[in-house]
Amino acid sequence: MRELQSGIFETTETLPRSPSDIGPIHPYCLVGRLQRAEPEEAAARILTFSQNLGQWVGVSWKRLVEQMHTDYKLDREGTEALREYDRRCDVRQRHIVRSNLALLLIAVASIGLGLAINPIVGVAFCFIFVALHWSILGKMTPKKPVAPVRPNLPMSVIYFMGPQAVVNGIHELVKLGMLRTETIGAGDEEQTIFFPTAQLVTHLAA
Structure with a gap:
């Protein structure tokens, strides 16, 4: 043979x-x-x-x-990579939601402070705090994850x-x-x- x-x-x-x-x-x-x-x-x-x-x-x-x-290993690796991608997307989205909520609270607090002291000062505080917030947010927000390319495996x-x-x-x-x-x-x-x-x-x- x-x-x-x-x-x-x-x-x-x-x-x-x-x-x-x-x-x-x-x-x-x-x-x-x-x-x-x-x-x-x-x-x-x-x-x-x-x-x-x-x-x-x-x-x-x-x-x-x-x-x-080989087929089974590649399929499992592809599945795990997709799960990790979904997890990282979820972490990033939750971070953005929390940051936007903090931004809203800062704006409301600044406006309240301005009404209590001086409207011009309040607006200035609002812009300053918002600018600082976005500056910090840009550095702390996790980068958008890259979607994994799954291997083209047959069914x-x-x-x-x-x-x-x-x-x-x-x-x-x-x-x-x-x-x-x-x-x-x-x-x-x-x-x-x-x-x-x-x-x-x-x-x-x-």
Whole structure:
């Protein structure tokens, strides 16, 4: 069995159709073609390698796990960055609201002082306090946060259901005879490879 890329192996089985015959596969998505999201994504992840290479290939369990781990990690990091952005926006907005309230109180107090002493003095105090307030506010107000750019990740059930959903989909496809497995190596070097079968290809190409 020849390894074409890391974790990608050339199939030794002749399949009735070519990878292009099963139609376009949107990233990790074969909507409605295998009835359930778990096996659809499992098949899509494996078949995408064949379509990209233009030949039927098998994918190692290790390569699939690495792929899912990367996708899941990027999704979590994007979600956390968005939460932090929302938190910083909220902190800034609350600071501005409190500062504007303080500004209003200063203006009211200055006007009251002016009416009690001298209208001209009161207006002068008002302008001075407001100017000082805005000067200080500009230095103390947190900078407007920059919205994070989320990675352009394909839709995947792992973001909602976890990687186990794809694992379940793979097991389901193996039981249905739509994937076959081969094991190579031994001990720490042992790898399980998942290959598409004629049954899967015929079903999707129909």
